Amino acid sequence: MTNVGWFDASSGASGDMVLGALLDAGVPHEVIAGAVAAVAPEPITLHAEAVTRNGFAASQCHVEVGDSETERTWAAIQELIGTADLDAPVRTLALEIFGRLAWAEALVHGTGVENVHFHEVGSLDSIADVVGAAAGIVHLGLAQIGCSPVALGGGTVEIGHGRVGVPAPAVVELLKDAPTYGGPLERELTTPTGAAILASVVTQWGVQPPMTVSATGVGAGGADPVGHANVLRLSVGVSTGSTSSGEGSDGGSALVIEANVDDLDPRLWPDVLTALLEAGASDAWLTPILMKKGRPAHTLSVLAGAEVAAAVRREIFRQTSTIGVREHTFAKHALDRSFTEVELDGHRVAVKLAYLDGELVNVQPEYEDVAAAARKLGRPIKDVLSATAALARGQVAPTTG
Numbered sequence: 001m002t003n004v005g006w007f008d009a010s011s012g013a014s015g016d017m018v019l020g021a022l023l024d025a026g027v028p029h030e031v032i033a034g035a036v037a038a039v040a041p042e043p044i045t046l047h048a049e050a051v052t053r054n055g056f057a058a059s060q061c062h063v064e065v066g067d068s069e070t071e072r073t074w075a076a077i078q079e080l081i082g083t084a085d086l087d088a089p090v091r092t093l094a095l096e097i098f099g100r101l102a103w104a105e106a107l108v109h110g111t112g113v114e115n116v117h118f119h120e121v122g123s124l125d126s127i128a129d130v131v132g133a134a135a136g137i138v139h140l141g142l143a144q145i146g147c148s149p150v151a152l153g154g155g156t157v158e159i160g161h162g163r164v165g166v167p168a169p170a171v172v173e174l175l176k177d178a179p180t181y182g183g184p185l186e187r188e189l190t191t192p193t194g195a196a197i198l199a200s201v202v203t204q205w206g207v208q209p210p211m212t213v214s215a216t217g218v219g220a221g222g223a224d225p226v227g228h229a230n231v232l233r234l235s236v237g238v239s240t241g242s243t244s245s246g247e248g249s250d251g252g253s254a255l256v257i258e259a260n261v262d263d264l265d266p267r268l269w270p271d272v273l274t275a276l277l278e279a280g281a282s283d284a285w286l287t288p289i290l291m292k293k294g295r296p297a298h299t300l301s302v303l304a305g306a307e308v309a310a311a312v313r314r315e316i317f318r319q320t321s322t323i324g325v326r327e328h329t330f331a332k333h334a335l336d337r338s339f340t341e342v343e344l345d346g347h348r349v350a351v352k353l354a355y356l357d358g359e360l361v362n363v364q365p366e367y368e369d370v371a372a373a374a375r376k377l378g379r380p381i382k383d384v385l386s387a388t389a390a391l392a393r394g395q396v397a398p399t400t401g
């Protein structure tokens with residue numbers, strides 16, 4: 001089953017609206033607050049308030065910080081997020097979102113990202129919005145995220161550079177590849193932070209894809225204008241769009257991101273593969289190749305769901321010497337799977353079980369657990385492997401008689 005999400009951004013999106021929608025959709029408060037606390041150099045209070053917007057119930061997220069006026073450089077923000085105790089996919093997605101903000105700011109002000117000084121969008125509450133949103137989205141484990149065309153609003157808004165038309169310049173740049181429209185209200189409906197979050201996580205723009213919705217979250221915008229509910233709605237559920245192959249598969253899709261590399265110190269490769277898996281890749285591998293000019297090299301291939309593709313791409317560029325990647329989308333057919341645990345002479349071993357149409361077809365003890373148990377027991381790994389597989393089979397489908 002493929003978990004998917006869809007945003008209705010017909011009243012725009014801001015960082016607070018995304019947080020409100022995530023909390024309302026069931027992301028535990030501590031998941032978001034914990035990630036924010038890990039990054040913040042001083043306490044940040046985050047709480048959701050039940051409000052109404054034009055008569056509809058919604059959740060308004062309040063972020064309370066001490067130094068919301070502080071200006072920060074992109075380098076300072078990278079340092080804050082990069083060194084925080086965050087799960088790797090959360091850190092990578094947060095850097096991706098803020099990286100887009102930095103790029104857009106640099107572009108509209110005609111400078112380099114290294115010179116970007118964030119004003120409103122660099123303050124701690126924006127960092128909280130970005131990191132909290134990254135933590136909430138990663139928590140939901142959505143393989144695909146859709147979004148409606150994004151309402152931008154209208155009129156003008158006062159920002160650090162004086163009064164500008166809505167959408168603010170950074171919003172225009174951030175949503176260049178997305179469907180957007182002015183209105184339906186004469187006010188700012190989509191902010192740079194909201195735009196950067198959507199641009200980073202949305203894999204498909206347009207109407208809601210076929211899905212069975214199991215939860216919704218409604219995030220409130222700050223104002224409550226009459227005649228239009230100022231909310232961002234997130235629907236979460238499972239995809240019903242892909243047809244099954246009839247092999248017990250989930251019929252989802254995945255990307256393979258690849259690069260040919262001939263100039264990386266080969267001692268780095270094992271750690272590169274580990275970093276990519278930590279960034280959320282499902283698999284990462286190398287194939288030896290012979291490149292132009294007879295150079296021995298490697299093709300790096302990384303399998304990743306769309307929800308982590310940006311994070312994985314970013315990690316490839318950070319960890320290797322490549323300056324470009326190519327990508328293909330592949331249909332993916334995966335068996336339903338679950339985990340169990342067995343105990344062999346006092347040593348616990350996790351075992352992965354795979355099912356085809358409900359029938360157990362594969363029992364695979366986790367190799368690292370098996371090797372550790374074998375070392376401690378002084379037994380050959382192959383014996384521990386078969387013994388734990390047999391234990392798991394007996395546990396899952398006990399024999400009778």
Ligand SMILES: O=C([S-])c1cc(C(=O)S)c[n+]([C@@H]2O[C@H](COP(=O)(O)O)[C@@H](O)[C@H]2O)c1
Pocket residue numbers: 014015105108118119120121122126157158159160161168169170171188191192193194
């Ligand atoms: O401070 C700056 S440089 C700034 C730039 C821009 C551009 O579009 S450029 C926009 N804004 C405004 O800041 C507030 C807050 O935005 P968040 O994304 O932090 O919610 C909003 O009104 C933007 O239009 C500031």
Ligand code: NI
Pocket residue numbers: 105109160161170
């Ligand atoms: Ni600006």
